[in-house]
Amino acid sequence: MADPKGFLTTPRRLPPRRPVDERVRDWDEVSAPGGLLPIIGAQADRCMDCGIPFCHEGCPLGNLIPEWNDLVSRDDWLRASERLHATNNFPEFTGRLCPAPCESACVLAINQPAVTIKNVEVAIADRAWEGGHVTPKPPDRLSGRTVAVIGSGPAGLAAAQQLTRAGHTVAVYERDDRAGGLLRYGIPEFKMEKRHLDRRLEQMRAEGTKFRTGVDVGTDMDAAELRTRYDAVVIAVGARAWRELPVPGRELAGIHQAMEYLPMANRVLEGDYARPPITAEGKHVVIVGGGDTGADCLGTVLRQGAASVTQLDIHPRPGDERTEGEPWPTYPKIYRMSAAHEEARELAASPEADVDARVFSAATVRFEGTAPDAERPHGGVRALRLIGARADGESGPGTERVLRADLVLLALGFRGPERNGGLLDQLGLELDERGTLARDASFATGADGVFVAGDAGRGQSLIVWAIAEGRSAAAAVDRYLAGSTTLPAPVGPTDLPMTA
Known part of the structure:
Protein backbone atom coordinates (compact mmCIF):
# COMPACT_ATOMS: atom_id res chain seq x y z
CA MET A 1 0.00 0.00 0.00
CA ALA A 2 2.00 2.95 -1.30
CA ASP A 3 -0.19 5.75 0.10
CA PRO A 4 -2.26 4.78 3.19
CA LYS A 5 -4.31 7.98 2.80
CA GLY A 6 -4.66 7.92 -0.96
CA PHE A 7 -8.35 7.04 -0.88
CA LEU A 8 -8.94 9.98 1.47
CA THR A 9 -6.93 12.64 -0.35
CA THR A 10 -7.32 11.72 -4.04
CA PRO A 11 -10.69 11.87 -5.79
CA ARG A 12 -11.71 9.36 -8.46
CA ARG A 13 -10.69 10.64 -11.85
CA LEU A 14 -11.35 9.17 -15.28
CA PRO A 15 -9.19 9.75 -18.36
CA PRO A 16 -10.46 12.27 -20.89
CA ARG A 17 -12.32 11.21 -24.02
CA ARG A 18 -11.81 12.83 -27.37
CA PRO A 19 -14.34 15.55 -28.24
CA VAL A 20 -17.61 14.13 -29.53
CA ASP A 21 -17.63 16.14 -32.74
CA GLU A 22 -14.18 14.72 -33.52
CA ARG A 23 -14.66 11.08 -32.63
CA VAL A 24 -18.01 10.55 -34.39
CA ARG A 25 -16.18 11.36 -37.63
CA ASP A 26 -13.78 8.44 -37.31
CA TRP A 27 -13.62 4.90 -35.90
CA ASP A 28 -10.69 5.32 -33.52
CA GLU A 29 -11.09 4.51 -29.84
CA VAL A 30 -12.90 7.22 -27.94
CA SER A 31 -10.27 7.74 -25.24
CA ALA A 32 -7.81 10.57 -25.73
CA PRO A 33 -4.36 9.13 -26.56
CA GLY A 34 -2.01 9.30 -23.58
CA GLY A 35 -4.77 10.39 -21.20
CA LEU A 36 -4.27 7.61 -18.67
CA LEU A 37 -0.59 7.78 -17.73
CA PRO A 38 -0.58 11.26 -16.17
CA ILE A 39 -3.32 10.28 -13.68
CA ILE A 40 -3.10 6.52 -13.24
CA GLY A 41 -0.44 6.38 -10.50
CA ALA A 42 -2.51 8.56 -8.19
CA GLN A 43 -5.63 6.56 -9.03
CA ALA A 44 -3.85 3.32 -8.12
CA ASP A 45 -2.88 4.97 -4.83
CA ARG A 46 -6.57 5.08 -3.92
CA CYS A 47 -6.57 1.27 -3.49
CA MET A 48 -6.84 0.57 0.24
CA ASP A 49 -5.18 -2.89 0.17
CA CYS A 50 -8.21 -4.22 2.05
CA GLY A 51 -7.92 -7.10 4.45
CA ILE A 52 -10.62 -8.85 2.43
CA PRO A 53 -10.48 -7.44 -1.12
CA PHE A 54 -13.98 -8.05 -2.48
CA CYS A 55 -12.82 -6.90 -5.91
CA HIS A 56 -11.39 -10.45 -6.19
CA GLU A 57 -14.92 -11.81 -5.83
CA GLY A 58 -16.43 -9.30 -8.22
CA CYS A 59 -14.06 -10.47 -10.94
CA PRO A 60 -14.43 -14.15 -11.94
CA LEU A 61 -10.79 -14.19 -13.06
CA GLY A 62 -9.66 -13.57 -9.49
CA ASN A 63 -7.42 -10.72 -10.65
CA LEU A 64 -4.82 -9.73 -8.07
CA ILE A 65 -6.05 -6.15 -8.07
CA PRO A 66 -4.50 -4.75 -4.86
CA GLU A 67 -1.13 -6.20 -5.86
CA TRP A 68 -0.92 -4.56 -9.25
CA ASN A 69 -2.47 -1.33 -7.97
CA ASP A 70 0.36 -1.12 -5.45
CA LEU A 71 2.98 -1.87 -8.10
CA VAL A 72 1.61 0.80 -10.45
CA SER A 73 1.60 3.34 -7.63
CA ARG A 74 5.30 2.51 -7.14
CA ASP A 75 5.94 2.82 -10.90
CA ASP A 76 6.91 -0.85 -11.16
CA TRP A 77 5.14 -1.56 -14.46
CA LEU A 78 6.97 -4.77 -15.30
CA ARG A 79 5.97 -6.57 -12.10
CA ALA A 80 2.47 -5.13 -12.39
CA SER A 81 2.19 -6.71 -15.84
CA GLU A 82 3.41 -10.04 -14.48
CA ARG A 83 0.78 -10.05 -11.73
CA LEU A 84 -1.94 -8.96 -14.17
CA HIS A 85 -1.11 -11.65 -16.73
CA ALA A 86 -0.93 -14.28 -13.99
CA THR A 87 -4.75 -14.38 -13.95
CA ASN A 88 -5.84 -12.81 -17.25
CA ASN A 89 -4.70 -13.82 -20.72
CA PHE A 90 -6.04 -10.70 -22.42
CA PRO A 91 -6.15 -7.69 -20.08
CA GLU A 92 -6.09 -5.22 -22.98
CA PHE A 93 -9.46 -6.69 -24.03
CA THR A 94 -11.09 -6.69 -20.60
CA GLY A 95 -9.67 -3.27 -19.74
CA ARG A 96 -11.59 -1.89 -22.71
CA LEU A 97 -14.70 -4.04 -22.87
CA CYS A 98 -15.59 -5.29 -19.39
CA PRO A 99 -18.20 -3.29 -17.41
CA ALA A 100 -15.97 -3.75 -14.35
CA PRO A 101 -17.97 -5.66 -11.72
CA CYS A 102 -14.72 -5.51 -9.73
CA GLU A 103 -15.33 -1.79 -9.21
CA SER A 104 -18.85 -2.39 -7.91
CA ALA A 105 -17.30 -4.82 -5.41
CA CYS A 106 -14.49 -2.44 -4.40
CA VAL A 107 -14.58 -1.93 -0.62
CA LEU A 108 -14.13 1.80 -1.14
CA ALA A 109 -17.41 1.77 -3.10
CA ILE A 110 -19.37 1.14 0.12
CA ASN A 111 -19.57 4.90 0.63
CA GLN A 112 -17.19 6.53 -1.90
CA PRO A 113 -16.44 6.34 -5.63
CA ALA A 114 -14.61 3.09 -6.38
CA VAL A 115 -11.01 2.74 -7.44
CA THR A 116 -10.68 3.02 -11.23
CA ILE A 117 -9.60 -0.63 -11.47
CA LYS A 118 -10.48 -1.02 -15.13
CA ASN A 119 -8.36 1.97 -16.17
CA VAL A 120 -5.37 0.79 -14.15
CA GLU A 121 -5.70 -2.61 -15.82
CA VAL A 122 -5.69 -1.28 -19.37
CA ALA A 123 -2.83 1.09 -18.58
CA ILE A 124 -0.72 -1.84 -17.35
CA ALA A 125 -1.55 -3.92 -20.43
CA ASP A 126 -0.83 -1.14 -22.92
CA ARG A 127 2.38 -0.17 -21.13
CA ALA A 128 3.50 -3.82 -21.22
CA TRP A 129 2.98 -4.02 -24.99
CA GLU A 130 4.71 -0.70 -25.58
CA GLY A 131 7.66 -1.80 -23.46
CA GLY A 132 8.06 -5.12 -25.24
CA HIS A 133 7.20 -7.10 -22.11
CA VAL A 134 4.45 -9.17 -23.76
CA THR A 135 6.33 -11.94 -25.54
CA PRO A 136 5.43 -15.43 -26.78
CA LYS A 137 5.61 -18.13 -24.11
CA PRO A 138 5.93 -21.43 -25.99
CA PRO A 139 6.00 -24.62 -23.94
CA ASP A 140 9.31 -26.15 -22.89
CA ARG A 141 8.20 -29.50 -24.29
CA LEU A 142 5.28 -30.97 -26.21
CA SER A 143 2.93 -33.51 -24.67
CA GLY A 144 2.17 -35.33 -27.91
CA ARG A 145 -1.57 -34.69 -27.34
CA TRP A 242 -30.40 -14.02 -31.17
CA ARG A 243 -33.77 -13.22 -29.66
CA GLU A 244 -36.53 -12.23 -32.04
CA LEU A 245 -39.30 -9.64 -31.85
CA PRO A 246 -42.45 -11.43 -33.04
CA VAL A 247 -44.74 -8.47 -33.70
CA PRO A 248 -46.77 -7.61 -36.82
CA GLY A 249 -44.63 -6.23 -39.61
CA ARG A 250 -41.45 -8.07 -38.64
CA GLU A 251 -41.17 -9.39 -42.22
CA LEU A 252 -40.71 -5.87 -43.65
CA ALA A 253 -37.42 -5.06 -45.34
CA GLY A 254 -35.13 -2.78 -43.38
CA ILE A 255 -35.49 -4.61 -40.05
CA HIS A 256 -32.25 -6.35 -39.11
CA GLN A 257 -30.69 -8.07 -36.16
CA ALA A 258 -27.81 -6.16 -34.55
CA MET A 259 -25.43 -9.00 -35.37
CA GLU A 260 -26.37 -8.72 -39.04
CA TYR A 261 -25.58 -5.01 -38.95
CA LEU A 262 -22.50 -4.61 -36.73
CA PRO A 263 -20.18 -7.07 -38.54
CA MET A 264 -20.64 -5.22 -41.81
CA ALA A 265 -19.38 -1.97 -40.31
CA ASN A 266 -16.31 -3.80 -39.01
CA ARG A 267 -15.75 -5.41 -42.39
CA VAL A 268 -15.56 -1.98 -44.02
CA LEU A 269 -12.62 -1.21 -41.74
CA GLU A 270 -11.08 -4.58 -42.60
CA GLY A 271 -11.24 -3.59 -46.28
CA ASP A 272 -13.92 -6.10 -47.30
CA TYR A 273 -16.46 -3.45 -48.35
CA ALA A 274 -16.19 0.10 -49.60
CA ARG A 275 -19.67 0.69 -48.18
CA PRO A 276 -21.58 -1.69 -45.90
CA PRO A 277 -24.58 -3.50 -47.43
CA ILE A 278 -26.62 -2.37 -44.40
CA THR A 279 -25.92 1.25 -43.50
CA ALA A 280 -27.58 3.95 -41.43
CA GLU A 281 -26.35 6.74 -43.67
CA GLY A 282 -29.13 9.25 -44.25
CA LYS A 283 -31.77 7.04 -42.60
CA HIS A 284 -34.13 7.40 -39.69
CA VAL A 285 -33.02 4.63 -37.32
CA VAL A 286 -34.70 2.98 -34.35
CA ILE A 287 -32.70 0.60 -32.14
CA VAL A 288 -34.82 -1.83 -30.12
CA GLY A 289 -32.91 -2.91 -27.04
CA GLY A 290 -31.21 -0.98 -24.26
CA GLY A 291 -28.16 -3.13 -23.50
CA ASP A 292 -24.52 -3.02 -24.56
CA THR A 293 -25.25 -4.33 -28.06
CA GLY A 294 -27.81 -1.57 -28.53
CA ALA A 295 -25.21 0.99 -27.44
CA ASP A 296 -22.76 -0.49 -29.95
CA CYS A 297 -25.39 -0.03 -32.64
CA LEU A 298 -25.97 3.54 -31.48
CA GLY A 299 -22.31 4.51 -31.76
CA THR A 300 -22.09 2.86 -35.18
CA VAL A 301 -25.25 4.57 -36.44
CA LEU A 302 -23.94 7.97 -35.38
CA ARG A 303 -20.67 7.41 -37.22
CA GLN A 304 -22.46 6.34 -40.37
CA GLY A 305 -24.39 9.60 -40.50
CA ALA A 306 -27.98 8.66 -39.72
CA ALA A 307 -30.66 11.29 -40.28
CA SER A 308 -32.11 10.50 -36.84
CA VAL A 309 -31.78 7.78 -34.21
CA THR A 310 -33.81 6.58 -31.24
CA GLN A 311 -32.92 3.73 -28.87
CA LEU A 312 -35.77 1.96 -27.08
CA ASP A 313 -35.46 0.19 -23.73
CA ILE A 314 -38.46 -1.77 -22.43
CA HIS A 315 -37.26 -1.38 -18.85
CA PRO A 316 -37.83 1.70 -16.68
CA ARG A 317 -34.96 4.14 -16.33
CA PRO A 318 -32.72 2.86 -13.51
CA GLY A 319 -31.87 5.10 -10.61
CA ASP A 320 -28.54 6.82 -10.16
CA GLU A 321 -27.73 5.02 -6.90
CA ARG A 322 -27.95 1.48 -5.56
CA THR A 323 -31.28 0.40 -4.19
CA GLU A 324 -31.67 -1.43 -0.90
CA GLY A 325 -32.38 -4.57 -2.90
CA GLU A 326 -28.96 -4.39 -4.58
CA PRO A 327 -26.49 -3.91 -1.73
CA TRP A 328 -22.73 -3.68 -2.05
CA PRO A 329 -20.81 -5.68 -3.35
CA THR A 330 -23.29 -6.79 -6.04
CA TYR A 331 -23.26 -5.28 -9.52
CA PRO A 332 -26.22 -2.89 -9.40
CA LYS A 333 -28.69 -1.93 -12.10
CA ILE A 334 -28.04 1.82 -12.15
CA TYR A 335 -28.20 4.43 -14.88
CA ARG A 336 -25.00 4.27 -16.89
CA MET A 337 -23.81 6.51 -19.70
CA SER A 338 -21.70 4.77 -22.35
CA ALA A 339 -19.51 6.71 -24.77
CA ALA A 340 -22.15 6.21 -27.46
CA HIS A 341 -24.89 7.62 -25.21
CA GLU A 342 -22.65 10.55 -24.39
CA GLU A 343 -22.23 11.17 -28.11
CA ALA A 344 -25.96 10.94 -28.74
CA ARG A 345 -26.76 13.28 -25.85
CA GLU A 346 -24.33 15.92 -27.04
CA LEU A 347 -25.50 15.65 -30.63
CA ALA A 348 -29.10 15.91 -29.47
CA ALA A 349 -28.28 19.33 -28.02
CA SER A 350 -27.30 20.52 -31.49
CA PRO A 351 -30.11 22.22 -33.45
CA GLU A 352 -29.00 20.37 -36.59
CA ALA A 353 -29.39 16.93 -35.01
CA ASP A 354 -32.41 14.70 -34.67
CA VAL A 355 -31.39 12.37 -31.85
CA ASP A 356 -33.62 11.00 -29.09
CA ALA A 357 -30.99 8.66 -27.76
CA ARG A 358 -32.83 6.69 -25.07
CA VAL A 359 -36.50 6.10 -24.50
CA PHE A 360 -37.23 3.96 -21.44
CA SER A 361 -40.36 1.92 -20.66
CA ALA A 362 -41.02 1.54 -24.37
CA ALA A 363 -42.53 -1.63 -25.85
CA THR A 364 -42.76 -2.16 -29.59
CA VAL A 365 -46.29 -2.99 -30.75
CA ARG A 366 -45.83 -3.34 -34.51
CA PHE A 367 -43.97 -2.15 -37.57
CA GLU A 368 -45.65 -0.26 -40.38
CA GLY A 369 -44.44 -0.46 -43.95
CA THR A 370 -44.62 0.73 -47.49
CA ALA A 371 -46.45 -1.07 -50.28
CA PRO A 372 -44.70 -4.15 -51.71
CA ASP A 373 -42.71 -3.77 -54.92
CA ALA A 374 -40.32 -5.83 -57.02
CA GLU A 375 -37.35 -4.98 -54.81
CA ARG A 376 -39.22 -5.41 -51.51
CA PRO A 377 -41.92 -8.05 -51.94
CA HIS A 378 -43.11 -7.60 -48.34
CA GLY A 379 -42.70 -3.85 -48.38
CA GLY A 380 -40.17 -1.78 -46.46
CA VAL A 381 -40.38 -0.50 -42.91
CA ARG A 382 -41.41 3.14 -42.59
CA ALA A 383 -42.50 3.43 -38.94
CA LEU A 384 -42.45 1.72 -35.55
CA ARG A 385 -45.42 1.97 -33.20
CA LEU A 386 -44.71 1.74 -29.47
CA ILE A 387 -46.48 2.04 -26.16
CA GLY A 388 -45.29 2.85 -22.68
CA ALA A 389 -44.49 -0.27 -20.66
CA ARG A 390 -45.05 -0.39 -16.91
CA ALA A 391 -42.99 -2.43 -14.48
CA ASP A 392 -45.87 -4.88 -14.09
CA GLY A 393 -45.79 -5.63 -17.83
CA GLU A 394 -48.97 -3.70 -18.61
CA SER A 395 -49.09 -0.78 -21.02
CA GLY A 396 -49.78 2.71 -19.84
CA PRO A 397 -52.97 4.28 -21.22
CA GLY A 398 -52.46 7.09 -23.71
CA THR A 399 -48.78 6.29 -24.25
CA GLU A 400 -48.93 5.10 -27.85
CA ARG A 401 -46.40 6.75 -30.12
CA VAL A 402 -45.19 6.39 -33.70
CA LEU A 403 -41.56 6.77 -34.71
CA ARG A 404 -40.38 7.19 -38.28
CA ALA A 405 -38.01 4.37 -39.19
CA ASP A 406 -36.22 3.52 -42.42
CA LEU A 407 -33.90 1.13 -40.55
CA VAL A 408 -34.70 -0.86 -37.41
CA LEU A 409 -31.99 -2.72 -35.50
CA LEU A 410 -32.96 -5.45 -33.02
CA ALA A 411 -30.56 -5.74 -30.07
CA LEU A 412 -32.54 -8.01 -27.77
CA GLY A 413 -29.81 -10.33 -26.53
CA PHE A 414 -29.07 -13.98 -27.19
Missing part, protein backbone atom coordinates in the same frame (compact mmCIF):
# COMPACT_ATOMS: atom_id res chain seq x y z
CA THR A 146 -3.77 -32.67 -29.68
CA VAL A 147 -6.76 -30.43 -29.00
CA ALA A 148 -9.25 -28.77 -31.35
CA VAL A 149 -10.94 -25.59 -30.15
CA ILE A 150 -14.09 -24.64 -32.06
CA GLY A 151 -14.62 -20.91 -31.86
CA SER A 152 -12.13 -18.06 -31.51
CA GLY A 153 -13.91 -15.66 -29.21
CA PRO A 154 -12.45 -14.83 -25.77
CA ALA A 155 -13.31 -18.24 -24.26
CA GLY A 156 -11.84 -20.19 -27.17
CA LEU A 157 -8.71 -18.05 -27.32
CA ALA A 158 -8.12 -18.33 -23.57
CA ALA A 159 -8.54 -22.11 -23.64
CA ALA A 160 -6.27 -22.42 -26.66
CA GLN A 161 -3.50 -20.29 -25.17
CA GLN A 162 -3.56 -22.14 -21.85
CA LEU A 163 -3.49 -25.56 -23.52
CA THR A 164 -0.74 -24.55 -25.93
CA ARG A 165 1.41 -23.32 -23.07
CA ALA A 166 0.76 -26.61 -21.26
CA GLY A 167 2.46 -28.40 -24.17
CA HIS A 168 -0.51 -29.65 -26.18
CA THR A 169 -0.78 -29.09 -29.92
CA VAL A 170 -3.84 -26.87 -30.41
CA ALA A 171 -5.77 -25.89 -33.53
CA VAL A 172 -8.52 -23.27 -33.36
CA TYR A 173 -11.35 -23.60 -35.89
CA GLU A 174 -13.28 -20.44 -36.76
CA ARG A 175 -16.11 -20.22 -39.27
CA ASP A 176 -15.42 -16.57 -40.10
CA ASP A 177 -12.61 -15.57 -42.42
CA ARG A 178 -10.63 -14.01 -39.56
CA ALA A 179 -10.07 -15.14 -36.00
CA GLY A 180 -11.55 -13.33 -33.04
CA GLY A 181 -15.26 -14.16 -33.00
CA LEU A 182 -17.33 -11.31 -31.61
CA LEU A 183 -14.12 -9.51 -30.68
CA ARG A 184 -13.51 -9.22 -34.42
CA TYR A 185 -16.92 -8.63 -35.91
CA GLY A 186 -19.23 -7.82 -33.00
CA ILE A 187 -17.27 -5.18 -31.05
CA PRO A 188 -17.05 -1.83 -32.88
CA GLU A 189 -13.64 -0.39 -33.60
CA PHE A 190 -14.33 2.67 -31.45
CA LYS A 191 -14.56 0.40 -28.39
CA MET A 192 -11.51 -1.73 -29.21
CA GLU A 193 -9.27 -1.20 -32.20
CA LYS A 194 -8.54 -4.54 -33.85
CA ARG A 195 -4.79 -4.01 -33.67
CA HIS A 196 -5.04 -5.13 -30.04
CA LEU A 197 -6.62 -8.41 -31.15
CA ASP A 198 -4.22 -8.91 -34.05
CA ARG A 199 -1.07 -8.62 -31.96
CA ARG A 200 -2.44 -11.06 -29.37
CA LEU A 201 -3.22 -13.55 -32.15
CA GLU A 202 0.34 -13.17 -33.41
CA GLN A 203 1.63 -13.95 -29.93
CA MET A 204 -0.48 -17.11 -29.88
CA ARG A 205 0.76 -18.18 -33.32
CA ALA A 206 4.35 -17.67 -32.16
CA GLU A 207 3.60 -19.90 -29.16
CA GLY A 208 2.42 -22.67 -31.46
CA THR A 209 -1.37 -22.30 -31.65
CA LYS A 210 -2.71 -22.99 -35.15
CA PHE A 211 -5.72 -21.17 -36.61
CA ARG A 212 -8.04 -22.66 -39.23
CA THR A 213 -10.35 -19.85 -40.36
CA GLY A 214 -13.23 -20.13 -42.79
CA VAL A 215 -14.13 -23.59 -41.47
CA ASP A 216 -17.66 -24.06 -40.10
CA VAL A 217 -17.43 -27.26 -38.07
CA GLY A 218 -20.68 -29.13 -38.48
CA THR A 219 -21.22 -27.80 -42.00
CA ASP A 220 -17.89 -27.59 -43.85
CA MET A 221 -16.42 -30.38 -41.73
CA ASP A 222 -18.09 -33.24 -39.90
CA ALA A 223 -17.73 -32.65 -36.16
CA ALA A 224 -17.60 -36.37 -35.36
CA GLU A 225 -14.74 -36.81 -37.83
CA LEU A 226 -12.94 -33.86 -36.24
CA ARG A 227 -13.26 -35.54 -32.85
CA THR A 228 -11.52 -38.66 -34.15
CA ARG A 229 -8.57 -36.56 -35.35
CA TYR A 230 -7.92 -34.93 -31.96
CA ASP A 231 -7.48 -36.21 -28.43
CA ALA A 232 -9.94 -33.63 -27.10
CA VAL A 233 -12.29 -30.94 -28.41
CA VAL A 234 -13.32 -27.68 -26.75
CA ILE A 235 -16.54 -26.09 -27.99
CA ALA A 236 -16.49 -22.32 -27.54
CA VAL A 237 -18.96 -21.16 -30.18
CA GLY A 238 -20.64 -18.56 -27.98
CA ALA A 239 -24.34 -17.81 -27.60
CA ARG A 240 -25.17 -16.34 -30.98
CA ALA A 241 -28.80 -17.45 -31.34
CA ARG A 415 -30.64 -17.29 -26.17
CA GLY A 416 -27.71 -19.69 -26.46
CA PRO A 417 -25.67 -21.44 -29.15
CA GLU A 418 -27.02 -21.57 -32.69
CA ARG A 419 -28.81 -24.74 -33.65
CA ASN A 420 -28.86 -24.41 -37.44
CA GLY A 421 -25.61 -26.33 -38.04
CA GLY A 422 -24.74 -29.97 -37.57
CA LEU A 423 -22.28 -29.52 -34.72
CA LEU A 424 -24.62 -30.56 -31.92
CA ASP A 425 -26.15 -33.54 -33.72
CA GLN A 426 -22.87 -34.86 -35.07
CA LEU A 427 -21.32 -34.93 -31.60
CA GLY A 428 -24.51 -36.09 -29.88
CA LEU A 429 -24.63 -33.05 -27.59
CA GLU A 430 -27.63 -32.13 -25.45
CA LEU A 431 -29.09 -28.81 -24.40
CA ASP A 432 -30.05 -28.00 -20.83
CA GLU A 433 -33.27 -26.32 -19.73
CA ARG A 434 -31.79 -22.89 -20.49
CA GLY A 435 -31.02 -23.79 -24.09
CA THR A 436 -27.25 -23.93 -23.57
CA LEU A 437 -24.97 -26.94 -24.03
CA ALA A 438 -25.22 -29.38 -21.14
CA ARG A 439 -21.98 -30.11 -19.28
CA ASP A 440 -20.86 -31.51 -15.96
CA ALA A 441 -18.77 -30.05 -13.15
CA SER A 442 -15.59 -30.49 -15.23
CA PHE A 443 -16.96 -28.68 -18.30
CA ALA A 444 -17.33 -32.06 -20.04
CA THR A 445 -20.29 -32.99 -22.22
CA GLY A 446 -21.83 -36.44 -22.58
CA ALA A 447 -19.50 -37.09 -25.51
CA ASP A 448 -16.12 -38.43 -24.41
CA GLY A 449 -13.34 -35.88 -24.72
CA VAL A 450 -15.65 -33.01 -25.68
CA PHE A 451 -15.76 -29.96 -23.41
CA VAL A 452 -17.71 -26.69 -23.47
CA ALA A 453 -16.40 -23.25 -22.48
CA GLY A 454 -17.91 -19.78 -22.44
CA ASP A 455 -21.33 -18.55 -23.46
CA ALA A 456 -22.16 -21.79 -25.27
CA GLY A 457 -22.51 -23.41 -21.84
CA ARG A 458 -23.10 -20.40 -19.59
CA GLY A 459 -25.39 -18.32 -21.76
CA GLN A 460 -24.89 -14.67 -22.69
CA SER A 461 -22.38 -13.21 -20.26
CA LEU A 462 -19.40 -10.87 -19.85
CA ILE A 463 -15.97 -11.11 -21.45
CA VAL A 464 -14.33 -11.73 -18.06
CA TRP A 465 -16.56 -14.77 -17.54
CA ALA A 466 -15.69 -16.04 -21.03
CA ILE A 467 -11.95 -15.81 -20.35
CA ALA A 468 -12.36 -17.35 -16.90
CA GLU A 469 -14.33 -20.25 -18.39
CA GLY A 470 -11.73 -20.71 -21.12
CA ARG A 471 -8.99 -20.97 -18.49
CA SER A 472 -11.02 -23.36 -16.36
CA ALA A 473 -12.02 -25.56 -19.29
CA ALA A 474 -8.36 -25.71 -20.33
CA ALA A 475 -7.47 -27.03 -16.88
CA ALA A 476 -10.19 -29.70 -17.21
CA VAL A 477 -8.92 -30.75 -20.64
CA ASP A 478 -5.33 -30.86 -19.40
CA ARG A 479 -6.42 -33.11 -16.53
CA TYR A 480 -8.33 -35.34 -18.97
CA LEU A 481 -5.27 -35.67 -21.22
CA ALA A 482 -2.49 -35.86 -18.63
CA GLY A 483 -4.19 -37.19 -15.52
CA SER A 484 -3.43 -34.04 -13.52
CA THR A 485 -2.98 -30.33 -14.15
CA THR A 486 -1.26 -27.26 -12.77
CA LEU A 487 -3.37 -24.89 -14.87
CA PRO A 488 -5.57 -22.50 -12.87
CA ALA A 489 -9.35 -22.94 -12.84
CA PRO A 490 -10.86 -19.70 -11.53
CA VAL A 491 -14.52 -20.68 -11.98
CA GLY A 492 -16.78 -23.69 -12.16
CA PRO A 493 -19.54 -24.22 -14.74
CA THR A 494 -22.28 -23.33 -12.25
CA ASP A 495 -20.59 -20.37 -10.54
CA LEU A 496 -22.61 -17.18 -10.81
CA PRO A 497 -21.90 -13.46 -10.47
CA MET A 498 -22.62 -11.84 -7.13
CA THR A 499 -26.26 -10.78 -7.14
CA ALA A 500 -28.77 -9.84 -4.47
